[in-house]
Amino acid sequence: MAQKPSIPKGTRDFSPIEMARRNYIFDTIREAFGLFGYKQIETPSMENLSTLMGKYGEEGDKLLFKILNSGDFMKSVNHADIENGNLPKLTNQLCEKGLRYDLTVPFARFVVQHRADLQMPFKRFQIQPVWRADRPQKGRYREFYQCDADVVGSDSLHNEVELLSLIDFVMVRLGINVAIKLNNRKILAGIAEVLGAEDKIVDITVAIDKIDKIGLENVNRELLEKGLSEDAISRLEPILTLTGSNAEKLDRLGSLLSASEEGMKGLAELREVLEGIEALEPKADVEVDFSLARGLNYYTGTIIEVKAKDVEIGSITGGGRYDNLTGVFGMPGLSGVGISFGADRIYDVLNQLNLYPDEISASVKVLFINFGKAEARRAEQIIAVLRRAGISAQLYPDAAKMKKQMNYANAEGVPYVAIIGEDELKDGKVTLKNMSTGDQQQLTSEELVELLGAK
Numbered sequence: 001m002a003q004k005p006s007i008p009k010g011t012r013d014f015s016p017i018e019m020a021r022r023n024y025i026f027d028t029i030r031e032a033f034g035l036f037g038y039k040q041i042e043t044p045s046m047e048n049l050s051t052l053m054g055k056y057g058e059e060g061d062k063l064l065f066k067i068l069n070s071g072d073f074m075k076s077v078n079h080a081d082i083e084n085g086n087l088p089k090l091t092n093q094l095c096e097k098g099l100r101y102d103l104t105v106p107f108a109r110f111v112v113q114h115r116a117d118l119q120m121p122f123k124r125f126q127i128q129p130v131w132r133a134d135r136p137q138k139g140r141y142r143e144f145y146q147c148d149a150d151v152v153g154s155d156s157l158h159n160e161v162e163l164l165s166l167i168d169f170v171m172v173r174l175g176i177n178v179a180i181k182l183n184n185r186k187i188l189a190g191i192a193e194v195l196g197a198e199d200k201i202v203d204i205t206v207a208i209d210k211i212d213k214i215g216l217e218n219v220n221r222e223l224l225e226k227g228l229s230e231d232a233i234s235r236l237e238p239i240l241t242l243t244g245s246n247a248e249k250l251d252r253l254g255s256l257l258s259a260s261e262e263g264m265k266g267l268a269e270l271r272e273v274l275e276g277i278e279a280l281e282p283k284a285d286v287e288v289d290f291s292l293a294r295g296l297n298y299y300t301g302t303i304i305e306v307k308a309k310d311v312e313i314g315s316i317t318g319g320g321r322y323d324n325l326t327g328v329f330g331m332p333g334l335s336g337v338g339i340s341f342g343a344d345r346i347y348d349v350l351n352q353l354n355l356y357p358d359e360i361s362a363s364v365k366v367l368f369i370n371f372g373k374a375e376a377r378r379a380e381q382i383i384a385v386l387r388r389a390g391i392s393a394q395l396y397p398d399a400a401k402m403k404k405q406m407n408y409a410n411a412e413g414v415p416y417v418a419i420i421g422e423d424e425l426k427d428g429k430v431t432l433k434n435m436s437t438g439d440q441q442q443l444t445s446e447e448l449v450e451l452l453g454a455k
Helices: 016-035 057-062 079-084 087-094 104-113 158-174 185-194 198-208 211-225 230-240 246-256 261-279 325-329 343-353 373-388 402-411 422-427 445-454
Strands: 046-048 066-068 095-099 122-131 143-152 178-184 285-288 302-308 317-322 336-342 366-368 393-395 416-419 430-434 440-443
Touching: 016 122, 016 143, 016 158, 016 343, 046 104, 057 198, 104 122, 104 143, 104 325, 104 336, 143 158, 143 343, 158 178, 158 261, 158 302, 158 317, 158 336, 178 185, 178 261, 185 198, 185 246, 185 261, 198 211, 211 230, 246 261, 246 285, 261 285, 261 302, 336 343, 366 373, 366 402, 373 393, 373 422, 373 445, 430 445, 440 445
Parallel strands: 178 285, 366 393, 366 416
Antiparallel strands: 046 095, 066 095, 122 143, 143 336, 178 302, 302 317, 317 336, 416 430, 430 440
């Protein structure tokens, strides 16, 4: 017996109704990007590994999907490295390219490569899939779409405020109640400084970024294993668990970070961003969260993460400020800030809460029943007129029994069925049946276009 085909773990097939729902998400986000002045670009699915490696930290590098070189990929391999199990060297010899891990690093490469053609500040959006060799679990996939918006060439914190407003705009349109969490990488650096652990900043951010997944106790254990002293850990814990209003949290941390110039700068930036978004009266809750780290090494300022309030799932949007990313590609000093909507997690949220508009689940607006060659020919002529008027229509392809064709219309959720039999053909009319009410009426083709176009 032949083995049933399957797909790789962490990937998914999408049916027509699922695609209609996903396109609703993409179209909503794409329209918002346009309203906020962002312009669309695309980059290749694969990038040179030299572009990707070293941009996401040690853990991120491990999650890159690497592509074997074309042709005889073993030709350049040192067999001693095979025998010794030297995986890093083998990877370099076997693979020159990899699937993109996110859209931000390819965007930085794009900016540097096409700098002469770009007007700064440059606002771009990008909606494309990315791949990560992560362990698949609920809300976490190996292939998923990101919907990114970034601004490069401007240091202004107005960009952060605009991106927060964009997040709120999209979530309101989608009907999702969210909490937007904010922090600043400079604050995290300041915390490390006052703890006397400046050399442990990466270890600290990687660990506390897992606090929602593994809990504070396990984060403390990981920090201890990374060499942070018990005294430093005990002083860090109350910072990560600060409560109160945003203003109260900032004031309390301000007294703790007063000796750190970097930390105080981060607090000042965070206050300005908060004041900016609060003045716009967002529907979303905006919260300061000093445990928010987002374990990507390229963030240098504001850090943003968005959680759905009514569903247990990971972050559905995230982002932040990155001042140094283009520097690794030969263009230092170009600041950028961006966000990424996780379309697949947003899709899961909308599915769980059933937040889709009714009309997106509909198939074509009208199905013409097929009674035979002459009737079908007339139906095709009217269908062409309907389509030119922007009305979706189709003919059932076979002259099957009426019951079978009507069952098909019901199964596909078609709201109207059009009938052209001998009488209709002779009178130049169409009988239109409303599948919800069962009501029928005879119409000319002109009346049919007018009626369906108005609905």
